[in-house]
Amino acid sequence: MAEVKFVNVIKEFEDEKKGKVRAVNNANFVVKDKEFLVFVGPSGCGKTTSLRMIAGLERQSSGDIFIGNRLVNKVHPKDRDIAMVFQDYALYPHMTIKENLAFGLKNLKTPKAEIEAKIKEAAAILSIENLLDRKPRELSGGQKQRIAVGRAIVRNPSVFLFDEPLSNLDAKLRVQMRVELSELHKRLGATVIYVTHDQVEAMTLGQRIVVMNGGEIQQIASPEELYENPNNMFVAGFIGSPPMNFIKARLDGNQLMTADYTLTVPVGLLDKYKAYQKEEVVLGIRPEDIISLNLLNHQPNHNVIEPTLKVVEHLGAELLFYFNIGEDQVTGRVGADAKLKSLSKVKLYINMEKMHLFDPNTQERI
Amino acid sequence: MELKSVTDPQYQILLDEKKDFRRKTYKKIGLTIIYIFLVLWAVFTFVPLLWMLSSSFKDSSAITAVPPELLPKKPTLDAYKRIFEVGGMARWFLNSTIVASISTIINVFFASLAGYAFSKLKFPGRNTIFWVLLSSMMIPGQVTLIPLYILVVNTLQLENTYFGLIVPGMVSVGSIFLMKQFMSSLPSSLIDAGRIDACSEFGIFRKIILPMAKPGLAVLGIFTFVGHWNNFFWPFLITNTNSMRTLQVGLTSFRFENLQDYGAMMAGAVCSAVPMIIVFLALQKYFLRGITIGAVKG
Numbered sequence: 064m065a066e067v068k069f070v071n072v073i074k075e076f077e078d079e080k081k082g083k084v085r086a087v088n089n090a091n092f093v094v095k096d097k098e099f100l101v102f103v104g105p106s107g108c109g110k111t112t113s114l115r116m117i118a119g120l121e122r123q124s125s126g127d128i129f130i131g132n133r134l135v136n137k138v139h140p141k142d143r144d145i146a147m148v149f150q151d152y153a154l155y156p157h158m159t160i161k162e163n164l165a166f167g168l169k170n171l172k173t174p175k176a177e178i179e180a181k182i183k184e185a186a187a188i189l190s191i192e193n194l195l196d197r198k199p200r201e202l203s204g205g206q207k208q209r210i211a212v213g214r215a216i217v218r219n220p221s222v223f224l225f226d227e228p229l230s231n232l233d234a235k236l237r238v239q240m241r242v243e244l245s246e247l248h249k250r251l252g253a254t255v256i257y258v259t260h261d262q263v264e265a266m267t268l269g270q271r272i273v274v275m276n277g278g279e280i281q282q283i284a285s286p287e288e289l290y291e292n293p294n295n296m297f298v299a300g301f302i303g304s305p306p307m308n309f310i311k312a313r314l315d316g317n318q319l320m321t322a323d324y325t326l327t328v329p330v331g332l333l334d335k336y337k338a339y340q341k342e343e344v345v346l347g348i349r350p351e352d353i354i355s356l357n358l359l360n361h362q363p364n365h366n367v368i369e370p371t372l373k374v375v376e377h378l379g380a381e382l383l384f385y386f387n388i389g390e391d392q393v394t395g396r397v398g399a400d401a402k403l404k405s406l407s408k409v410k411l412y413i414n415m416e417k418m419h420l421f422d423p424n425t426q427e428r429i
Numbered sequence: 430m431e432l433k434s435v436t437d438p439q440y441q442i443l444l445d446e447k448k449d450f451r452r453k454t455y456k457k458i459g460l461t462i463i464y465i466f467l468v469l470w471a472v473f474t475f476v477p478l479l480w481m482l483s484s485s486f487k488d489s490s491a492i493t494a495v496p497p498e499l500l501p502k503k504p505t506l507d508a509y510k511r512i513f514e515v516g517g518m519a520r521w522f523l524n525s526t527i528v529a530s531i532s533t534i535i536n537v538f539f540a541s542l543a544g545y546a547f548s549k550l551k552f553p554g555r556n557t558i559f560w561v562l563l564s565s566m567m568i569p570g571q572v573t574l575i576p577l578y579i580l581v582v583n584t585l586q587l588e589n590t591y592f593g594l595i596v597p598g599m600v601s602v603g604s605i606f607l608m609k610q611f612m613s614s615l616p617s618s619l620i621d622a623g624r625i626d627a628c629s630e631f632g633i634f635r636k637i638i639l640p641m642a643k644p645g646l647a648v649l650g651i652f653t654f655v656g657h658w659n660n661f662f663w664p665f666l667i668t669n670t671n672s673m674r675t676l677q678v679g680l681t682s683f684r685f686e687n688l689q690d691y692g693a694m695m696a697g698a699v700c701s702a703v704p705m706i707i708v709f710l711a712l713q714k715y716f717l718r719g720i721t722i723g724a725v726k727g
Contacts, residue, residue: 141627153618157640167626
């Protein structure tokens with residue numbers, strides 16, 4: 064059982080210039096046993112601080128942290144039954160790979176034969192058997208990454224902590240390591256807590272994702288849930304690439320008036336928006352829900368707009384196109400067969416079934 | 430071939446070649462000037478050393494001969510014989526070796542511990558203590574010399590002992606500063622990794638930090654050893670018997686009221702320079718790496 068639980072955890076730092084800075088504000092969540100949980104958010108949002116508090120490398124200012132039902136507030140990192148993989152790998156440069164892997168076990172006074180067996184096993188899992196006698200400086204970034212993961216595996220911890228482990232790798236290697244980490248999680252059956260600023264990594268790896276901003280947890284949900292039903296404009300804008308479009312509008316009956324067009328809100332959704340009749344709102348629509356009319360086999364009779372495209376970007380399989388509604392820039396994404404051209408006027412259908420409305424003041428989803 | 434205008438491609442090529450030639454010539458002239466300067470500099474610094482070496486093999490009349498002899502016409506080992514037989518060179522040499530070696534070991538140990546604490550550990554008042562220490566570097570040594578003498582000689586009664594020679598120089602703020610700067614460049618994540626890998630705090634220092642700090646320790650070791658080896662004034666104050674003198678102090682005993690034994694002094698200086706050269710050559714690898722500390726990432 065390796066559940067990790069945060070109860071009202073607050074972390075404050077003393078900053079020489081800014082005074083007291085609250086890095087994590089009143090965090091409450093439970094990481095389930097054997098779950099792959101990803102913390103995501105922009106830099107300085109408190110995600111790494113949260114991870115370091117779980118590791119015991121930082122002490123929280125107040126609140127309680129539990130690992131597997133045990134209160135660990137005052138427990139030393141080595142006794143928390145955790146292992147951590149660092150962003151810069153943190154391999155000991157003066158030791159061989161084998162010594163790196165054995166270091167923690169040796170400190171824990173593990174018998175030699177057991178250390179050998181564990182290293183052998185981890186090396187086989189990560190296919191690093193041929194690297195054991197080398198020094199870290201002789202390895203490539205991807206290999207170093209593997210060793211860092213290996214050092215965590217040999218400890219056989221109940222919780223793995225990953226601090227942006229893929230951010231120093233090139234794009235191709237990152238994708239490969241992502242798949243490997245996912246497989247590794249299934250194979251080891253341990254709880255994994257993973258910190259990243261890359262929402263693609265978060266979406267692909269996480270069973271659940273914690274989105275943080277400014278020390279506050281914005282939403283904890285599965286990747287699908289985050290994408291389909293973001294709690295607020297921050298989550299909606301952070302998850303998804305390109306991000307969700309936000310367009311200023313005003314609700315009037317079932318009509319949504321934007322600066323240039325009037326759109327029709329589907330009947331099923333109107334009930335939710337009752338309180339915002341005749342009010343300013345922000346319409347949120349994902350790029351893929353703006354569809355070029357020439358790709359549709361039926362001709363919708365409403366929610367069709369005809370803007371002039373500013374730029375069309377060709378990404379191979381798909382096109383990104385940009386236009387304006389009032390002052391808001393809108394991004395759309397369609398298959399490459401739509402054959403859109405820059406500076407042309409095109410008919411676009413907006414799939415309002417997938418729309419979201421946000422309160423412009425609180426930024427919360429309505 | 431006739432070149433009609435500046436836009437003619439042939440003309441452009443010619444122009445480029447000309448520019449290229451001019452650039453290369455300037456570069457050559459520049460390098461030549463630099464080399465001449467460096468050679469002069471090398472001669473300038475090397476001549477006194479050569480003079481010391483050659484004088485140590487001269488007899489007393491040859492040393493003061495006009496015009497000076499660059500190389501001794503009748504080389505002799507008399508001066509060396511004198512410093513060992515009359516002066517007690519062997520004993521001074523031993524004293525200097527003991528004092529400089531022990532001071533270096535203690536200095537490196539304390540400075541690396543303090544440097545580690547100041548650069549990597551968080552504790553209240555860390556910056557304040559460090560600034561107080563740093564500001565003490567601004568106090569000239571001469572100001573503290575008399576209080577230090579009173580403390581060591583009158584209070585601690587350490588006159589004319591190895592302790593008296595070593596204790597005041599056991600740790601210096603300069604060394605702490607050097608080690609702090611060096612250790613700041615070591616990644617903190619390694620310390621975190623050590624903590625998670627169940628290493629004790631002192632274990633982290635001994636097993637992770639110290640091995641990585643080797644270049645810094647070597648530089649500090651060289652600096653401290655040279656400093657203590659060449660130190661004259663403090664040993665001069667604190668010792669009063671020939672058997673406790675260090676090498677630098679011992680050499681002065683060849684200066685008499687009306688007469689100076691240059692040959693013996695030069696021979697002593699040669700003997701005193703040899704260990705320095707050995708230390709430098711032995712640690713040169715680290716020393717050169719140490720100079721570029723922080724210059725190269727990774």
